[in-house]
Amino acid sequence: MASNAVMEETLQVLKDHKLRVTPQRHIILAYLVSHHNHPTVETIRDGLGKELPNIGSSTIYNTLNTFVDHHLVVELQNGDGSTHYDYFGSPHYHAICTNCGRIVDVTYPGFDETERNLEKKTAELSGYMISGNHMEVYGLCPECQIKLGIKSND
Amino acid sequence: MASNAVMEETLQVLKDHKLRVTPQRHIILAYLVSHHNHPTVETIRDGLGKELPNIGSSTIYNTLNTFVDHHLVVELQNGDGSTHYDYFGSPHYHAICTNCGRIVDVTYPGFDETERNLEKKTAELSGYMISGNHMEVYGLCPECQIKLGIKSND
C-alpha cells in the first residue's frame, strides 16, 4: 500500500509533466521516489531486476535525462567517475564523503532563503536569467573519520 | 613582466605546497593563474602549444589532479561531457549557462560568510568533517537571452 501510494504519486508526477507514461518511466521514477540512495544507472538497473529484468541501459539513460530536463531529478558527481541521480522532492543539498563517496541529503530551516539569496545575487551580478542551482559540501563522513582513526568510536 | 610576475607567483605556490617543480607543472599552473577561461584539458593543451608542444595528455591530467588534491584548482562540469578547471584564488562560485555552457566567476561581499555558514550547518547536521564545498548557479547568460529572443538587445 505504501508501494501503491508511491506508484500513484509517480504516475501523477509524470502526467503533471506531460510525459508519456511508459512502464519503464513509471517504475524508474517510483524507484527514485522511494529510494534515497542516490543511485547510479548501474544501481538502478540492479534494483529493477525483478520488475524490469530486460531493460536496456539506453532506456535508463534516456529516462533519467528526460527527468533531469523536466527538473524531476538532479544529477550528482561524487568523484567515482559515474553520475548519480536524486529525486528532487523538497529543497536540500548534498554532503559528499571524499573518502568513500557516500552522499547524504542535508537541509535546515532557512536553507531555502540562503538558496534564494544566492540566486538573487547571482542574477544581479552576472545578468544571468537563473533557473536553478547546485550546492554541495565535501568532507569525511562519520564512519570514515572512525575508519581513518580521526575520531574514536564511542 | 606581468608574465614574469605570474611565473614567480606560481613557482612560489608550488613550493608552498611542497610540489616538485617541473617545467610542466610550472607552466600549467601559470596558465591557470593568468587565464580565467575555465579551460578543459584540451584547451590547456592548445594554449600551451608554444611552450610545451610535446606535452602528453596524461601529464596534464596528472598535473591537474595533483592541483585539485592540493586545493589549488577546482573541477567544474558544465554539461558538455568534459571537465573544466579553475584556479582557486579568492572565494567565488560559478554561474553556468544552460544553453552555451559559458562559465563566469561570481562573488559578492558576504559570500564567504554564506559559505562558512553552510559548512557549519552541514557539520552539525551530518556529522561530516568538512573540507570544502561547491556552489553553482544555472541559468541563461545575457547573450543567450538575446539569442533566444527572451531579452531585447538594447
Add this chain to the structure above:
DNA sequence: TAGTAAGTGAGAACCATTCCAATGTAACAA
C-alpha cells in the same frame, strides 16, 4: 654530484554515455 623517488609521455585500455536503426507501444481521434 650521485642516488633515487617522483614525474613525463606515447599509446593502449577502460568504461560511462551516446548514437543508431529496427521494433514496439502510448496517446489521441474518429
Add this chain to the structure above:
DNA sequence: TTGTTACATTGGAATGGTTCTCACTTACTA
C-alpha cells in the same frame, strides 16, 4: 474500439574523456 502516428525502447556499435602502463627522464637530497 480501432487505426494512426509520433514517441519510446532495445541492444549493439561507436564515441570520447580519463586512466593505466611502462620505459625513460629529471628534480630533489644528502
